[in-house]
Amino acid sequence: MYSYASRLKAMRDTKIAHTLAKRKQNGYTDLDDFGTVPISEGYFVEPWYNSTNGSFYGYDGMCENFCRVLDAHEPYIDPNEMLCGRWRDMLVNYRGDLHYMPDWLKKNPKTQEFMKSATNQWSKRWDEQRFPYDHLKPLQEKYNITTGIDGDAHFACDYRIGFELGFGGLLKKIDKYRAINLDKREFYDAEERTVEAIISFVQRHIDKLETMIAKEENRAVRNNLIEMKQTCENIRYNAPSTFQEACQWTAFFNCASRIYTRDGAGFQLDGLLYPYYERDVKAGILDDEKAKFLIANLLLIDPHYYQISGVDENDKDMTNHLSYLILEAADSINIATNLTVRVHENCDKEFMKKAVYYLLKNKNGWPRFCNDKALAEGYMRNGIDKKTARERIAVGCNWMCVPGKEFPMNDTVKVNVAKVLDEALKDLRKEEIRSTERLFEIYEEHLKKAVEVTAEGVNLHIDHAWEVTPELVMNLMMKNTLERGEDISQCAELYTVGIDGAGLAVVADSFGALQTRVEEEKLLTWDEMYEALDSDFADERTRLILNSAPKYCQGGTISDEWAKRLTESWVRIVKAQSMPEGRQFIPGWFSWSRTIEYGSKVGATPNGRRSGAPISHGANPNPHFRTDGAPTAQANGIASVQCGYGNTAPLQIEFDPKLAADEKGVDTVLRLIESHFNQGGTLININILDSEKLLEANENPDLHPDLVVRVTGFTAYFASLSPQFRQLVVDRFLQGI
Amino acid sequence: MISGIVADIQRASVHDGPGIRTTVFLKGCPLHCAWCHNPECIERAPQLMYYPEKCIGCGSCDKGCFSGARVICGKEMSVEEVLKEVLLDKDYYGTDGGVTFSGGEPFMQSEFLNALIDACKAEGIHCAVETSLIYFDAEIFRKVDLVMADLKIWDDELHKKYTGVSNEKIKTHFCQLSELHIPVIARTPVIPGICQEIDKISEFLKELSNVEKYELLPYHPLGGAKREALGIEPDGFTIPSKEFMEELEKYVFIRE
Numbered sequence: 001m002y003s004y005a006s007r008l009k010a011m012r013d014t015k016i017a018h019t020l021a022k023r024k025q026n027g028y029t030d031l032d033d034f035g036t037v038p039i040s041e042g043y044f045v046e047p048w049y050n051s052t053n054g055s056f057y058g059y060d061g062m063c064e065n066f067c068r069v070l071d072a073h074e075p076y077i078d079p080n081e082m083l084c085g086r087w088r089d090m091l092v093n094y095r096g097d098l099h100y101m102p103d104w105l106k107k108n109p110k111t112q113e114f115m116k117s118a119t120n121q122w123s124k125r126w127d128e129q130r131f132p133y134d135h136l137k138p139l140q141e142k143y144n145i146t147t148g149i150d151g152d153a154h155f156a157c158d159y160r161i162g163f164e165l166g167f168g169g170l171l172k173k174i175d176k177y178r179a180i181n182l183d184k185r186e187f188y189d190a191e192e193r194t195v196e197a198i199i200s201f202v203q204r205h206i207d208k209l210e211t212m213i214a215k216e217e218n219r220a221v222r223n224n225l226i227e228m229k230q231t232c233e234n235i236r237y238n239a240p241s242t243f244q245e246a247c248q249w250t251a252f253f254n255c256a257s258r259i260y261t262r263d264g265a266g267f268q269l270d271g272l273l274y275p276y277y278e279r280d281v282k283a284g285i286l287d288d289e290k291a292k293f294l295i296a297n298l299l300l301i302d303p304h305y306y307q308i309s310g311v312d313e314n315d316k317d318m319t320n321h322l323s324y325l326i327l328e329a330a331d332s333i334n335i336a337t338n339l340t341v342r343v344h345e346n347c348d349k350e351f352m353k354k355a356v357y358y359l360l361k362n363k364n365g366w367p368r369f370c371n372d373k374a375l376a377e378g379y380m381r382n383g384i385d386k387k388t389a390r391e392r393i394a395v396g397c398n399w400m401c402v403p404g405k406e407f408p409m410n411d412t413v414k415v416n417v418a419k420v421l422d423e424a425l426k427d428l429r430k431e432e433i434r435s436t437e438r439l440f441e442i443y444e445e446h447l448k449k450a451v452e453v454t455a456e457g458v459n460l461h462i463d464h465a466w467e468v469t470p471e472l473v474m475n476l477m478m479k480n481t482l483e484r485g486e487d488i489s490q491c492a493e494l495y496t497v498g499i500d501g502a503g504l505a506v507v508a509d510s511f512g513a514l515q516t517r518v519e520e521e522k523l524l525t526w527d528e529m530y531e532a533l534d535s536d537f538a539d540e541r542t543r544l545i546l547n548s549a550p551k552y553c554q555g556g557t558i559s560d561e562w563a564k565r566l567t568e569s570w571v572r573i574v575k576a577q578s579m580p581e582g583r584q585f586i587p588g589w590f591s592w593s594r595t596i597e598y599g600s601k602v603g604a605t606p607n608g609r610r611s612g613a614p615i616s617h618g619a620n621p622n623p624h625f626r627t628d629g630a631p632t633a634q635a636n637g638i639a640s641v642q643c644g645y646g647n648t649a650p651l652q653i654e655f656d657p658k659l660a661a662d663e664k665g666v667d668t669v670l671r672l673i674e675s676h677f678n679q680g681g682t683l684i685n686i687n688i689l690d691s692e693k694l695l696e697a698n699e700n701p702d703l704h705p706d707l708v709v710r711v712t713g714f715t716a717y718f719a720s721l722s723p724q725f726r727q728l729v730v731d732r733f734l735q736g737i
Numbered sequence: 738m739i740s741g742i743v744a745d746i747q748r749a750s751v752h753d754g755p756g757i758r759t760t761v762f763l764k765g766c767p768l769h770c771a772w773c774h775n776p777e778c779i780e781r782a783p784q785l786m787y788y789p790e791k792c793i794g795c796g797s798c799d800k801g802c803f804s805g806a807r808v809i810c811g812k813e814m815s816v817e818e819v820l821k822e823v824l825l826d827k828d829y830y831g832t833d834g835g836v837t838f839s840g841g842e843p844f845m846q847s848e849f850l851n852a853l854i855d856a857c858k859a860e861g862i863h864c865a866v867e868t869s870l871i872y873f874d875a876e877i878f879r880k881v882d883l884v885m886a887d888l889k890i891w892d893d894e895l896h897k898k899y900t901g902v903s904n905e906k907i908k909t910h911f912c913q914l915s916e917l918h919i920p921v922i923a924r925t926p927v928i929p930g931i932c933q934e935i936d937k938i939s940e941f942l943k944e945l946s947n948v949e950k951y952e953l954l955p956y957h958p959l960g961g962a963k964r965e966a967l968g969i970e971p972d973g974f975t976i977p978s979k980e981f982m983e984e985l986e987k988y989v990f991i992r993e
């Protein structure tokens with residue numbers, strides 16, 4: 001048996017085995033699955049440090065270590081597959097930062113020797129010796145800011161560049177511009193070595209395939225291996241010219257860019273691959289079954305963020321036959337994938353129905369949906385033309401990017417507004433006349449400072465990223481980089497930098513609780529409220545008085561009003577922040593999966609949240625916001641807190657609507673999606689889960705190693721998540737029943 | 738200003754009629770079904786419900802309970818207040834979704850119900866009612882877009898025994914609805930252990946051209962916790978097995 005179906009099943013089983021093996025090697029990871037395979041026996045990399053603080057930076061440091069890690073990667077070939085290549089390990093693991101180091105690496109005695117100088121500081125990722133920012137740290141800590149300093153890869157490549165040139169063409173391009181920009185030798189040397197390392201990675205796959213072919217006795221398998229080898233040979237140097245070659249080229253490039261900086265931004269999958277599909281079908285070398293298998297294989301190799309469907313610059317539907325095949329392919333392998341369907345009123349309605357059908361049928365958190373209208377029109381409000389706004393596609397957890405042109409640092413810059421409230425509350429206590437209005441004034445003063453210091457950090461990062469972590473792999477498919485001999489951080493066309501607020505619901509509900517319980521109903525005095533916070537709610541009744549106040553997303557409540565007001569204020573303050581060199585901030589609401597970490601920094605809050613408890617997720621309401629957990633109520637609330645400049649405040653829903661994947665089920669969920677988007681919503685992550693399966697898996701994750709949940713923007717295997725994190729997902733879920 | 742007693746308003750309900758709906762539960766019902774899943778909706782007047790597991794023992798019941806242990810079920814609401822809540826999800830109703838008036842027996846507060854339906858219709862909202870059909874209010878039936886009505890047990894004696902009322906009127910009302918050509922989805926809650934005679938109910942309903950669909954709803958112990966909170970004995974019924982439901986489905990007529 002060597003049918004597509006049996007091969008896919010075997011591939012899926014291998015994936016599950018990998019998930020369990022990785023958990024053994026890495027411990028729990030509350031992260032994206034990334035598509036890595038377990039570390040192989042004897043794998044070892046000796047890092048090269050070029051900084052006295054025990055890390056490596058700059059063109060030479062990044063390039064040398066990238067080559068070492070990539071060279072250490074054994075070729076990965078599964079005869080069931082049609083595409084090859086996988087990644088296992090990434091550069092950041094070697095930057096002397098224990099925070100990032102996986103268990104398998106920590107346990108290696110040889111590593112321990114090399115890592116003697118390693119400390120538990122974040123600083124090792126950023127070269128603080130040369131680019132210190134101690135002056136910013138006090139305020140960054142005060143407002144619990146995720147600074148973006150040392151963030152990487154949060155932008156998107158223009159794959160058209162790579163598809164057109166191939167690795168050989170990239171080498172030629174490097175040569176061409178090296179001759180023009182004579183002072184950029186170091187840059188071009190590093191880029192050249194980077195491409196050569198990828199080419200030799202491809203070559204090692206060719207070599208291994210050759211030995212496998214020699215040994216393979218089954219004719220069908222052998223033919224497959226021969227085809228794989230031919231494919232690799234064709235793209236080792238040349239540009240891809242067939243559908244299979246384009247997929248394989250993507251797989252190799254993605255392995256390299258993941259190893260380099262964990263880059264997970266894909267492209268418009270049904271758009272860029274369509275010409276290859278069309279040509280091959282015409283030439284008689286590709287049919288739909290094979291195309292689907294190749295797509296499934298590509299999705300298995302790496303859960304990159306790909307967008308499908310949507311409209312072009314003239315509002316014309318871009319859905320094509322391949323869009324359908326992509327959904328069918330994802331269904332055939334049904335693993336963690338990050339496909340985002342772009343919704344527009346002109347889009348093929350049947351396609352939207354099919355996308356929702358798979359969400360209901362597989363209950364695996366894919367696909368997700370983004371709203372073209374709100375995103376494109378919002379982005380244009382930053383002074384950007386319509387064509388460019390349409391090019392800005394969904395390629396990250398919560399974020400969009402214009403491939404090849406933009407340097408948005410999206411999802412790496414966040415202000416914990418619950419911590420800002422914490423600070424404001426401390427100040428209000430000293431005042432004689434206390435009121436929510438006064439609290440809001442103080443909150444805004446702090447927020448301004450927080451945004452200001454965030455901007456300083458972001459500018460430091462943009463100014464010096466090229467000297468610390470130049471993006472040697474992704475630079476290959478960006479505009480201006482090779483042409484000018486500059487890192488993308490220096491030469492992007494667009495610096496629309498995303499800044500997200502985290503903890504909206506905690507703050508909104510706190511203001512709401514203060515206004516109702518303290519000011520209007522006078523159930524508590526301000527002093528009693530402060531005492532309650534100080535004692536972390538020693539008196540449970542007091543906590544419940546505050547906690548039972550009307551909440552954000554209940555619909556038409558005071559806290560709903562506060563959430564809107566807080567959004568208006570967040571947007572106003574962020575947009576007023578001046579930035580140099582044409583850079584500008586774009587506001588959003590998003591916590592990523594950091595709710596536990598952010599919460600640990602925030603004292604007890606007036607919404608009855610205990611000190612150190614997690615903050616609210618993304619733009620979502622607090623758990624138990626309504627007894628019926630109505631997703632429409634949540635969707636209404638989140639639509640009303642959109643920031644309006646093209647970045648998102650995602651609607652994250654987990655529920656078990658007990659709806660079958662039939663017409664009624666599909667229509668109902670599609671109605672929910674379309675209505676939220678008509679109201680101005682930007683992005684929807686829906687986890688339709690089987691409540692029994694989820695609860696069972698929470699008890700014993702190994703019972704369901706294939707269970708996938710969309711944790712936040714990303715999906716993860718439930719079995720890989722830490723118990724604390726699993727509980728958080730379960731808690732969020734129960735409210736939606 | 739017309740007002741009535743509302744037990745609860747649930748949003749995003751997808752099982753009380755087509756599309757996405759808001760279900761308004763009106764308090765009061767003249768029946769006393771032994772398996773009632775909304776026992777808090779039988780009494781018309783507001784009632785205290787007590788959930789001891791939520792009680793924190795603060796001893797300040799007289800100053801209000803905030804833990805959810807002592808809750809009053811039933812709130813006097815004006816038509817405007819209900820409408821405001823119903824309108825919150827208007828964007829999500831589309832053409833088939835809307836509001837469902839349930840209970841209890843919504844027709845027990847017929848003046849309030851009538852006014853609520855007028856108010857919703859004026860906003861262009863699809864209106865459905867869930868009723869035991871113990872009452873017949875032609876004016877209201879003519880206005881609503883969908884009627885979901887129960888015929889719980891065929892045999893009248895058994896009907897009396899388990900619901901406290903005769904089903905003669907209910908059967909008559911089914912026929913009257915048919916004469917008025919008002920579309921109905923007929924339903925029977927399946928309660929294991931009671932001889933409901935699904936075959937006869939189905940035969941009867943089949944003859945009524947307005948009955949678009951006949952549905953069996955498996956007994957659900959949802960009412961259990963609420964019974965306890967009201968201080969009522971458990972009803973003692975069990976969930977029907979899948980096999981049992983499949984067996985009964987064979988008797989259910991299907992409208993071509």
Ligand code: SF4
Nearest residue numbers: 792793795796798802
């Ligand atoms: S007020 Fe509520 S929580 Fe407190 S003792 Fe009374 S019932 Fe219990």
Ligand code: SF4
Nearest residue numbers: 766768770773841869
């Ligand atoms: S008719 Fe409905 S509400 Fe009334 S007693 Fe029977 S089940 Fe309960």
